[in-house]
Amino acid sequence: MNVGTLINDLTVFVLAILLGFEVISRVPATLHTPLMSGTNSIHGIVLVGAIGLGATADNALTSVLAFVAVVFAAANVVGGYWVTDRMLQMFKRRPVPKADKSAN
Amino acid sequence: MTAIDLGYVVQLAFLIGAAFFALGLHQMNSPATARRGNRLSATGMTIAVVAELIYVGYRGVEPGNWLIIGGGMVVGGAIGLRMARTVAMTSMPQLVSLFNAVGGGAAGLLAIDDFIRLSSQRTPEGALAALDGWLIFFILVDVIVGSVTFTGSLIASAKLMGRLKGQPIVFPGGRLLSAVALVLAISCSIVLVLSGTGLFNYDASVMDLLLMVALASALVFGVTMVLPIGGADMPVVISLLNAFTGSAVAMAGFVVGNVILIVAGALVGASGAILTKLMADAMNRSIANILVGGFGAAEGSQAALTGAGGTVREVSVDDAAIQLAYASKVVIVPGYGLAVAQAQHGVRELADLLEARGVDVSYAIHPVAGRMPGHMNVLLAEANVPYPQLKEMDEINPEFERTDVALVVGANDVTNPAARTDRSSPIFGMPILDVDHARSIIVMKRSMGRGYAGIDNPLYVNPKTGMYFADAKAGLAKLIAAIKAQ
Numbered sequence: 001m002n003v004g005t006l007i008n009d010l011t012v013f014v015l016a017i018l019l020g021f022e023v024i025s026r027v028p029a030t031l032h033t034p035l036m037s038g039t040n041s042i043h044g045i046v047l048v049g050a051i052g053l054g055a056t057a058d059n060a061l062t063s064v065l066a067f068v069a070v071v072f073a074a075a076n077v078v079g080g081y082w083v084t085d086r087m088l089q090m091f092k093r094r095p096v097p098k099a100d101k102s103a104n
Numbered sequence: 105m106t107a108i109d110l111g112y113v114v115q116l117a118f119l120i121g122a123a124f125f126a127l128g129l130h131q132m133n134s135p136a137t138a139r140r141g142n143r144l145s146a147t148g149m150t151i152a153v154v155a156e157l158i159y160v161g162y163r164g165v166e167p168g169n170w171l172i173i174g175g176g177m178v179v180g181g182a183i184g185l186r187m188a189r190t191v192a193m194t195s196m197p198q199l200v201s202l203f204n205a206v207g208g209g210a211a212g213l214l215a216i217d218d219f220i221r222l223s224s225q226r227t228p229e230g231a232l233a234a235l236d237g238w239l240i241f242f243i244l245v246d247v248i249v250g251s252v253t254f255t256g257s258l259i260a261s262a263k264l265m266g267r268l269k270g271q272p273i274v275f276p277g278g279r280l281l282s283a284v285a286l287v288l289a290i291s292c293s294i295v296l297v298l299s300g301t302g303l304f305n306y307d308a309s310v311m312d313l314l315l316m317v318a319l320a321s322a323l324v325f326g327v328t329m330v331l332p333i334g335g336a337d338m339p340v341v342i343s344l345l346n347a348f349t350g351s352a353v354a355m356a357g358f359v360v361g362n363v364i365l366i367v368a369g370a371l372v373g374a375s376g377a378i379l380t381k382l383m384a385d386a387m388n389r390s391i392a393n394i395l396v397g398g399f400g401a402a403e404g405s406q407a408a409l410t411g412a413g414g415t416v417r418e419v420s421v422d423d424a425a426i427q428l429a430y431a432s433k434v435v436i437v438p439g440y441g442l443a444v445a446q447a448q449h450g451v452r453e454l455a456d457l458l459e460a461r462g463v464d465v466s467y468a469i470h471p472v473a474g475r476m477p478g479h480m481n482v483l484l485a486e487a488n489v490p491y492p493q494l495k496e497m498d499e500i501n502p503e504f505e506r507t508d509v510a511l512v513v514g515a516n517d518v519t520n521p522a523a524r525t526d527r528s529s530p531i532f533g534m535p536i537l538d539v540d541h542a543r544s545i546i547v548m549k550r551s552m553g554r555g556y557a558g559i560d561n562p563l564y565v566n567p568k569t570g571m572y573f574a575d576a577k578a579g580l581a582k583l584i585a586a587i588k589a590q
Contacts, residue, residue: 001238001358009358009366016367019126020374026133029471029496032379032478035132036346037200038142039375042125043207043353045149045368047177048118048156049214049360054173055160062217063172069213070176071183072206077153079184080203081146083191088139090485093492 034087041080047073110162117155118364124148125368129375135491152364193486194443197342197476198264204345205257211352211369212250212319215243215359219315224308231305239359240300244293246355247315248322253348255326260341263330264475270335282328289321329395335475337394339383342476344391347376379477386471386497388523388534416552419570421579424546425586427570428454431508433464435500437539438484440474441514441549442576448487450580451513455489457587466493468500468510468537470518501538510542512563514549514576520561530559545569548579 027035050069057063125148131141157173165173191199222234262268292314299306306314333341354369356362384391419427428434436451455465467489473480481494495503504510512519515537522529523536539545545568552564552571563569572579 001236001242005361006238009361009363012363013354013358013366013370016122016370017374020129020371021378023126023129023133023371024375024378027129028133028135029382029469029478030481030491030494031132031135031138032382033196033200033474033476033482034138034142034478035129035375036343036379036477037196037203038129038132038145039346039350039372040200040203040207041149042129042145042368043211043349043372044203045121045125045152045365046207046210046214046353046356048152049356049362049365050176050210051153051156051160051173052360052362053214053217054176055163055165055169057169057172057217062221063168065213065217065220067172067176069210069217070173071180072210072213074177074180075184075187076180076203076207076210077149077184078181079188079199081142081149082185082188083196083199084142085139085146086188087193087196087482087485088135088142090482090488091135091138091491092485092488093136094490 031091034084034091037080037087038084041077041084044073044077044080047077049073110159114155114159115363117151118362121148121152121155122364122367124151125371129371193482194446195265196479196482197338197474198261200476201257201261201264201342201345204342204349205254205261208250208253208257208345208349208352210250211349211356212247212254214356215246215250216315216319218359219243219247220312223311223315226308231302232300235300237297237301240297241293242355242358244296244315244318246352246359247319248289248293249348249355250352251319251322252326252329253345253352255323256330256341256348257326257345259327259330260338260345263335264338268331270338272334273331275331278328278332282325285321285325285328289318289325292318292321333394337387337389339472339474339476339479340380340387340389340391340394343376343379343383344395345376347373347380350374350376382471383477386535388531416564416571417567417569419546419572421572421574421582421586424570424572425583425590427509427544427546428458428463428511428583429461429587429590431458431463433503433507434458434509434511435466435468435495435504435507435539435542437468437470437510437512437515437519437537438473438480439470439513439515439518440480441516443474443480443483443514445514445576447513447576447580448483448489450577450584452484452487452489454580454584454587455493457584461587466495466500466503468495468497468504468539470497470515470537473515473518497535497537501541504538504541507542508544510539510545512539512545512547512549513580516549516561517559519563520559521566522559522562526562539563540566540568543568546572548572548574548576550575 054066057066128141128145131137225234350372357365523534
């Protein structure tokens with residue numbers, strides 16, 4: 001790992017943490033559960049790394065490791081975004097007519 | 105376009121993806137825009153994943169490797185989708201824990217995979233060609249944090265599902281085992297990092313073995329860390345494991361040299377850290393106390409089982425109904441007991457009825473009212489409670505003075521005034537909802553049993569308090585019928 005890359009990566013890392021603190025401290029407590037499941041889906045971004053490894057796996061061991069990583073990450077991404085959306089659509093300013101209640 | 109040019113385009117796509125994550129999180133600052141924010145974030149994810157697929161495709165992928173990628177995405181996506189569609193809102197903490205587990209697990213696997221490939225690449229002299237001290241450092245942090253998250257989250261999830269009992273699970277030598285596992289994982293890491301700097305020169309097989317020892321130790325540590333932590337502390341544990349997952353993903357970004365992983369991991373890490381702090385503050389305990397306190401099991405909470413002075417005044421359904429029906433301001437204080445009894449819809453129905461009579465109704469939500477941060481809000485939103493009625497602790501506390509009736513359903517410790525006044529109380533200092541400031545209080549409760557912390561609640565012997573002994577669901581139904589009869 002060359003020092004230039006290391007410093008660049010650290011810069012991005014530190015600034016992203018500060019950005020995270022700034023943005024997330026504004027999220028109201030009402031939305032903390034969707035926030036957590038939403039950030040959960042964001043860490044599913046490991047899928048990108050897993051795809052990269054899956055593309056270059058050349059023996060049984062690395063193939064299995066990459067496959068499991070892709071499965072984990074894909075479940076994380078798809079499930080996380082879906083369930084967050086499911087939760088957020090329940091947050092309504094005014095109650096919905098009763099007919100909608102049996103829909104879920 | 106050459107592969108290098110395409111590489112730059114893909115980098116730009118990642119930048120867009122990362123920006124969408126940040127903007128999406130920003131829109132989470134209000135329930136009105138949160139859903140759009142989540143979709144923006146999902147769009148960013150799609151852009152990043154498609155860009156990566158195009159990139160690897162352009163560089164050439166064997167059919168077998170496409171099978172790994174495509175098959176894995178289909179299988180994982182289907183599993184995730186199924187869980188997301190079927191999960192009950194009460195089970196959300198388990199699901200979030202499982203996603204923490206797979207996210208941390210995937211991040212750890214990336215690093216293991218990378219290490220195994222690179223440890224055998226050597227210069228003609230036999231020194232490491234592709235690994236150096238820094239890279240090994242990030243790999244090891246990723247593997248250890250990812251593995252601890254993986255097993256720790258699985259245990260937390262099992263506890264929340266009731267597959268393991270919620271009480272602290274302590275066994276002889278458990279603390280020693282934790283310590284040994286941690287020391288072993290760290291020592292292996294140090295040896296590996298030093299061999300990365302060229303201080304030692306080991307074969308690939310020796311290095312891989314050391315990595316496996318570190319991995320196994322970290323997996324064991326994850327189990328022994330979470331087992332002794334009690335169910336009541338789960339909101340803190342889930343938040344902490346969320347922060348761990350974020351960190352593991354950021355480390356994976358350093359390892360595979362991908363900036364979007366670093367940004368996404370940092371955002372999640374920051375979120376988990378903030379939530380962990382908020383939850384610990386809401387219970388007036390330090391994070392260290394929750395983790396280490398778990399090791400010795402909760403001793404403090406059993407100490408103060410003294411009988412409360414004063415008498416309990418019982419209130420009948422009809423009296424309660426009259427109080428509520430002729431109030432001008434009612435605050436409902438829901439606790440997790442409400443969700444356990446599946447009584448959210450009953451509460452909403454009661455509130456609708458009161459509002460139709462012109463009563464001002466709101467809900468006071470304590471930060472640790474559920475099993476994870478914000479859990480109670482989701483459960484009430486599911487029952488169609490409009491979100492403007494959901495009030496946070498700091499917002500609602502000054503309003504209790506002007507409240508005619510505070511209706512406490514299934515909440516206990518978070519309403520205990522001893523937290524303000526009684527220095528000997530185990531929950532002394534914990535921020536509570538000031539329900540005792542209301543003009544009158546109705547507590548709906550099955551019996552005089554104690555709350556999670558196992559301590560007496562002086563609220564119940566307050567002369568302003570009427571106890572309405574009933575199961576939450578059945579009791580609400582009776583109350584609704586009685587108000588309709590008014």
